[in-house]
Amino acid sequence: MSAEKIVIVxxxxxxxxxxxxLMDSGKEFEITMIDKSDNLGYLSCGTPLLLSNExxxxxxxxxxxxxxxxxxxxxxxxxxxxxxIDFRNKKVIFRDKQGLQGVKYDKxxxxxxxxxxxxxxxxxxxxxxxxxxxxxxxxxxxQRLDLNNVKNVAxxxxxxxxxxVAEAIQKRGKHVTIYDANPHLMMSHYDEPFGxxxxxxLREKGIDLCLEEEVQSYVGKxxxxxxxxxxxxxxxxxxxxxxxxxxxxxxxxxxxxxLYTNGAYIxxxxxxxxxxxxxxxxxxxxxxxxxxxxxVVNFSVSDALRxxxxxxxxxAGENISSSGTQASNAVRVYGLxxxxxxxxxxxxxxxxxxxxxxxxxxxxxxxxMLENSKIKLRLVYHKEDHxxxxxxxxxxxxxxxxxxxxxxAIQKEVTVDELKVSDFFFYPYFNQPENFVTEATRHVSKKRxxxxxx
Numbered sequence: 001m002s003a004e005k006i007v008i009v010x011x012x013x014x015x016x017x018x019x020x021x022l023m024d025s026g027k028e029f030e031i032t033m034i035d036k037s038d039n040l041g042y043l044s045c046g047t048p049l050l051l052s053n054e055x056x057x058x059x060x061x062x063x064x065x066x067x068x069x070x071x072x073x074x075x076x077x078x079x080x081x082x083x084x085i086d087f088r089n090k091k092v093i094f095r096d097k098q099g100l101q102g103v104k105y106d107k108x109x110x111x112x113x114x115x116x117x118x119x120x121x122x123x124x125x126x127x128x129x130x131x132x133x134x135x136x137x138x139x140x141x142x143q144r145l146d147l148n149n150v151k152n153v154a155x156x157x158x159x160x161x162x163x164x165v166a167e168a169i170q171k172r173g174k175h176v177t178i179y180d181a182n183p184h185l186m187m188s189h190y191d192e193p194f195g196x197x198x199x200x201x202l203r204e205k206g207i208d209l210c211l212e213e214e215v216q217s218y219v220g221k222x223x224x225x226x227x228x229x230x231x232x233x234x235x236x237x238x239x240x241x242x243x244x245x246x247x248x249x250x251x252x253x254x255x256x257x258x259l260y261t262n263g264a265y266i267x268x269x270x271x272x273x274x275x276x277x278x279x280x281x282x283x284x285x286x287x288x289x290x291x292x293x294x295x296v297v298n299f300s301v302s303d304a305l306r307x308x309x310x311x312x313x314x315x316a317g318e319n320i321s322s323s324g325t326q327a328s329n330a331v332r333v334y335g336l337x338x339x340x341x342x343x344x345x346x347x348x349x350x351x352x353x354x355x356x357x358x359x360x361x362x363x364x365x366x367x368x369m370l371e372n373s374k375i376k377l378r379l380v381y382h383k384e385d386h387x388x389x390x391x392x393x394x395x396x397x398x399x400x401x402x403x404x405x406x407x408x409a410i411q412k413e414v415t416v417d418e419l420k421v422s423d424f425f426f427y428p429y430f431n432q433p434e435n436f437v438t439e440a441t442r443h444v445s446k447k448r449x450x451x452x453x454x
Contacts, residue, residue, distance in 0.1 A: 002030075003028040003029055003030040004028075004029055004030065004106045004107065004315075005029075005030045005032070005104055005105050005106045005107075006022060006029050006030065006031045006032070006105065006106065006107050006108075006109065006315065007031075007032045007033075007034070007092050007103055007104075007105035007107075007108050007109070008031065008032070008033045008034070008108075008109040008111060009034050009035075009082050009092065009108070009109070009110050009111065009112055009252070010034075010035060010110065010111030010112045010113060010282070010284075011033045011034075011035035011037075011040045011041075011064075011069075011076075011078070011111075012035075012040075012111060012113050012282065012304075013041075013282065013301050013304050013305060013308075014111040014113075014281040014282030014283075014304035014305065014307060014308045015033060015035070015109065015111030015281070015282070015308075016033075016040065016041055016064060016069075017281075017304070017305050017308030017309065017312070018109050018111065018279075018281060018308045018311055018312045018315075019031055019033060019069075019072075019073065020312075021308065021309055021312030021313065021316075022312045022315060022316060023072060025312065025313070025316040025318075027316050027317070029315075029316075030074040031073045031074055032073065032074050032075040032076075032077070032103050032105075033069075033073055033075075033076050033077070034077045034080050034082055034092065034094050034103075035077070035078055035079075035080065036079065036080060036081050036082075037078065037079065037134065038066070038078045038079050039062070039134065039135045039136070040062070040064045040066055040069065040078065041062050041063045041064025042061055042062055042134065042135045043061045043062070043063065044061075044132075044133060044134070044135075044138075045301070046058070046060075046061040047132050047138040047165075048164040048165055048167070048168040049168070050138055050139075050142055050168075051132075051138065051141060051142055051145065051165065051168040051169055051172070052167070052168035052169070052171040052172065053171070053172060054168075054171075058135065058138075058139070061135075066078065075103070077094065077096050077101075078096075079096060079097065080094045080095065080096035080101075081094060081095050081096075082094040082252060083095055083100075084252070085108070085252050085253065085256075086102075087256050087275065087278075089104075090104055090105050090106070090108070090277070091103065091104050091105070092105060092108070105277075106277070107277055107278075107279065107315050108277065108278045108279070109278075109279045109280070109281060109311060109315075110250075110252065110253060110265060110273075110278065110279070110280045110281070110284060110285075111280075111281050111282050111284065111304075111308075112248075112249040112250065112252065112282075112284045113248075113249055113282055113283045113284060114246035114247055114248045114249055114283035114284060114299060115133070115246065115247055115249055116131045116133050116242055116243070116244065116245070116246055117242070117244045117245045117246060117247055118242065119156070119215060119242075119244070121215065121216060121217050121218065122216075122217040122218065123217050123218030123219055123220055123225065124218065126218050126220040126223065126224060126225045127220075127223055127224040127225070128144075128220075128224045128225040128238065128239050128240065129218065129225055129239075129240045129241075129242065130144075130239070130240070130241050130242065131241070131242050132165065132241060132243070141239075141241065144239060145169065145172050145174065145239075149238065150174065150238045150239055151174060151175060151238055152174070152175050152177070152236055152237045152238050152239075153169050153174045153175070153176050153177075153237065153238065153239045153240075153241065154176075154177050154178075154179060154228050154235070154237040154239065154240040154241070155169075155176060155177070155178045155179065155240075155241050155243060156179050156215055156240055156241065156242050156243065156244055157178075157179075157180060157242065157243035157244035157245065158178050158179075158180030158182065158185040158186065158187075158209075158211070159185075159186055159187075159188060159189075159243060159244070159245070160186055160189065160329065160331040161243045162178055162180075162241075162243035162244075163178070163185060163186065163198060163202070163331065163333055164331065164332075164333075165241060165243055166178050166202065166207055167202075167205070167207075167333060167334060169241075170205055170206065170207055175206070175208075176206075176207045176208070177207070177208040177209070177210060177235065177237070178202070178207065178208070178209050178210065179210045179213055179215050179228065179230065180209075180210070180211055180212075180213070181212065181213065181214045181215075182211065182212070183211060183212050184196060184199065184211065185198050185199055185202075185209070185211070186198060186331070186338075187346065189327075189329040189340040189344065189392075190338060190340055190344060190392055191344045191345045191346060191378060191392060193359070193376070193378070194338060194340075194376070194378070194392050194394055197336065197338075197376070197394050198333050198336070198338065199211075201333050201334045201336055202333070202334075204334075205334060210230065210232070210235070213230040213231060213232050213233075214230060214231045215228055215229070215230050216229050216230060216231055217229045218240065219234075225237060225238075225239070225240055226238075228240065246283060246299050247262060247263060248260075248262065248263050248264040248265070248283055248284040248285075248297065249283075249284055250263050250264060250265055250284050253265060253273070253278070253280075256275065257273045257274050257275055257278065257280075258273065258274035260286050260295060260297060262297055264280075264283075264284055264285055264286050264297045265280035265284055265285045265286065266285075266286050266295065267279070267280050267285045267286055267307075269288070269310075269321035269322050270310060270311070270314040270319075270320075270321060270322075271285065271307050271310050271311035271314065271322065272314070273285075279311040279314075279315065281304060281307040281308045281311050282303075282304035282307065282308070283297070283299050283304065285297075285307060287303055287307070287322070287324065287325040288322065288324040288325065289324065289325060289326075289327070290323075290324040290325065290326060290410060290411050291326065291342055291343050291353075291389050291390070291410060292343070292351060296325070296327070298325045298327050300327070300328075300329075302328070303325055303327075306322065306323075307322065310322045323411060324411065326341045326342050326407045326410045326411060327341070327342070328340065328341040328403060328404075328407050329341070330400065330403065335396055336394060336395075336396060337393075337394070337395055337396065337397070337398060337399065338392070338393070338394050339391075339392070339393040339394075339399050339400065339402070339403040340390070340391070340392045340393075340403075341390065341391050341403055341406055341407040341410060342380065342388070342389050342390030342391060342406075342407070342410045343380060343389050343390040344380065344390055344392065345357055345378075345380055345390075347390075348380060348389060348390070353382070353389065354382060354383035354384055355380055355381065355382060355383050355389060356380075356381060356383050356444075357378055357379060357380045357381070358378070358379050358381075358416075358440055358441070358443050358444050359376070359377070359378050359440075360376075360377045360378075360379075360436060360439060360440035360443055361374060361375065361376045361377070362374070362375055362432065362436050362439065363375070363432065364395060364397045364431060364432070364436075365428055365429070365430070365431060365432060366428050366432055366433070368428075369428055369429070373395055373396040373397045374395060374396075375393065375394075375395040375397065375399065375436050376393065376394040376395065377391070377392070377393050377436055377437070377440050378390075378391065378392040378393075379391050379416060379437075379440055379441065379444075381415070381416045381444070385415065386415040386416050386417055386444075387410075387413050387414070387415055388406065388409050388410050388413075388414055388415065388416060388419070389410065390410070391403070391406040391410075402437065405437075406437070416441040416444050417441070419437060419438060419441040420438055420441045420442050420444075421438075422437075422438060424437070424438060
């Protein structure tokens with residue numbers, strides 16, 4: 001019996017993870033991968049380090065060697081553009097340096113990722129306007145930043161990517177301005193008090209913020225961007241970097257597969273699309289929100305890798321389902337670490353979820369410890385059954401482990417009442433005798449008691 005033919009379109013994090021998990025399954029597959037780029041396995045999260053000149057070589061951002069991968073697969077086609085898919089005859093049609101080619105599949109995996117949103121406004125085609133999702137774009141921006149005549153840089157979008165890029169470019173001695181239509185920064189993952197903390201950090205470093213301003217057009221001089229026009233004014237700039245958001249790349253299956261509202265492929269708990277022989281993973285596919293109890297699109301590497309694992313296991317014949325997502329996030333801004341999981345208060349209001357929240361601030365370690373830092377915590381919980389719905393943390397200390405614990409607590413529908421008496425360790429080098437999470441949940445009772453007294 002011949003090996004099952006698996007074709008993976010897209011050799012990014014998700015696509016590569018599917019191939020790796022299939023190869024580790026102990027079963028025999030004939031795996032073909034196709035990608036439009038030659039830069040496979042690029043960790044784009046390292047781009048801010050590249051832009052800030054904090055690394056010696058961008059080559060360290062690659063975790064895949066093309067030639068090694070080529071030996072492991074039946075075929076690897078790079079710099080190859082998939083033009084169409086013949087779903088009836090199960091054939092992928094692509095064009096590379098050899099011309100038009102086709103490859104048959106038994107199972108198809110779409111890992112086509114997402115593209116950064118363009119505002120589609122006047123002047124959008126001027127030179128000096130960049131995206132930085134792939135390596136070539138990052139290298140081009142890095143080269144431009146070396147020029148002395150590039151003094152003012154505009155970041156369009158105040159999410160965590162825009163903030164990371166702004167910090168990196170400011171470290172190059174450039175004057176940076178962030179433009180965002182929202183009332184505070186990082187509104188997708190953090191509530192206002194946490195956004196304000198970030199804004200204070202950025203302003204201290206000389207980064208300007210134009211919040212609640214909508215970019216309406218770009219004005220050029222000799223074909224290159226020279227001004228940004230918003231609904232509030234005009235600003236001179238030598239370069240603009242778009243970091244607003246993403247839209248799934250799903251043109252290949254748009255007329256065959258069921259799509260989500262933003263165009264992503266709708267997948268079930270096994271990562272299968274509406275065609276059972278086609279799987280979709282990563283930014284081009286949906287996830288299931290454990291809080292909202294509905295489909296969402298979670299543009300994150302961790303979600304992509306989890307979906308890739310689930311898809312590969314099911315292709316290999318193991319019945320494994322996804323556990324859903326809490327859309328966790330973390331970012332560092334000039335030494336301040338922010339962590340978020342689940343829904344914010346803003347999101348709870350938007351989705352009409354009955355909710356309450358508690359804020360708590362304390363020192364990470366006992367006060368006698370010479371090395372110490374403050375921790376700011378917000379817990380969002382369901383007003384009726386007290387299920388934990390979301391959490392946000394800000395601290396100079398590393399609270400990634402706490403974030404993982406709170407994310408799992410949301411997934412398992414743990415209540416704040418259960419967290420009050422949960423077993424947490426104490427050691428003065430790491431925390432206080434009373435853990436700040438349990439202390440915050442105990443303030444829920446105090447908050448409720450005050451409300452009852454009114």
